[in-house]
Amino acid sequence: MGALSVTGLVKKYGDFTALAGINLTVKKGEFFGLLGPNGAGKSTLINIIGGLLSYDAGTATAFGLPLQEVKQRMNVVSAYADLHSILTVEQNLRVYAHIYGVKDREKKIADLLSMFELQHLKSKRSNHLSSGEKSRVMLCKGLLNDPELLLLDECTVGLDPDIAEKTRRILLAYQQRTGATILFTSHYMHEVEELCGRIAFLQQGKILKIGTASVLKQMIKRQIISIDFVKADPALLAFLREKGVIITHSEGNTISFELHEEDEKLYKLLNRLFQQGYKIKDLKITKSTLDDVFIKIARHEI
């Protein structure tokens, strides 16, 4: 049984279809990523699971139960949501500690505030917080009830690099400590790659691909090779072109080119270069990144 199970989920706004039949099972303890261009339907999916939106067809359950029945075991954090603006940080957290039925409330709140380095802001009114501070208070709210299912919709937006890194560590530690299931969206690919196991790629309300970051990256069989020669001459460029290499950049003794398919080809190419007497000072291989995969999928190039 998955922690989260969605089948044939359809969400329409009038004539517009925001989700066009989503099938997704997230296993217990998975840190699952949702990627996709703006308007793909990531937030819509999260909001449906979070109970903010109804849907038009399909089913959605968490831990085998209707979503409405597991709200206590769940929590949702969105960068675009606000807490009650005229309540202070501490008052907000206290209210939600009650609502989520948290035991030992004051200790929990104090722990979370110190975890996110927010103690000094606890008496500040929520509408006076900076956006990064607000995001952190939201994360505190998100962990109040030690959720078994945590939905994070761009929860790291607005965090400075230092806090963002700490936040990722806190989330990973939380997930490892509790075995919670986390559904995560972000437009920062490095975050997704660092945190998530499997990733689903959504576009126009459909899931196009599901896989781990490395599996997704293998879909682009391309790497950029950058070689710093002792001496590069026009004959070298001609030689490379002859071997079917696409040169992307050439400056001084450094030549960069795209190489498709397997490593063996690079090995062969290097062998030939040695045989021709070209000496190599330095070599750099840049593999495709999740950013590249994102762009390719979004543009329907793979």
Place this chain on the structure above:
Amino acid sequence: MRWNTIKGLLLKHCYTSLNSLDRIFDLFYWPLLSLVLWGFTTYYLKGYLGNMIVAIFIGGATLFLFFERTQQDISVFILEDFWSRSLFVLFTSPVTATELIASTLIFGFARSIITLGALLIAGSLIFSFYLFSISAIWVLVFLFLLILLAWAFSFFIIGLVYRYGMKIQVFAWSITWLIQPFSAVYYPVASLPPLLQKVSWFIPLTHIFEGFRELLATGTIHSTFGLWYAFFVTIALLFLSVLYLERSLRKALKEGLFVHPI
């Protein structure tokens, strides 16, 4: 309904009340201002029209302001979540609509009792008017009916808010003012034009205030038919407004009002 959730929501309403000058003004400033205005006007008119006029106006004002406060408070505390843009957090939490409404009713009730207390104290100190000395039982009956009716109106307003968002918030304040002229609050139905008299008798409020004036004039209420009518119509309105509220909530979930409040 879970007691934890209700407690959390009551705490939220408390903090909102304490942190917001507006919500404190609601409790005392506006009701007392109205009462004092009516009070001094009738004190001036007393010389021409006799003592009864003071009781009719200050008593009428106390009852009506209590009704108005109860109705507005509940709507305002629901609107508060729109103003503070906290619908997302609220509706992704385990709070159910029933718990949300129940907590608002409990808190609104407590607040309207505070307002009533302030009105009674001001009435007795400034104008030597003692509402409960007229007839404690009947006054309690009036207050009971007024609370139920205020709730029915509030449910309808909340239904409107969940359907159309903040753009209809003006109704939260004005609905009582809209019906006040036809509800015979300060003058008998007989003083309305004939056509409006017919309209007026449909409104439950009319029967409550007619009953109040009868009580003042004769010391008792001879026929309870009007009050029973008010009671049953109010119950029907409560039923319909809850139905409307429930449908609006479903529509809000369908159209994503809590994701993108309008």
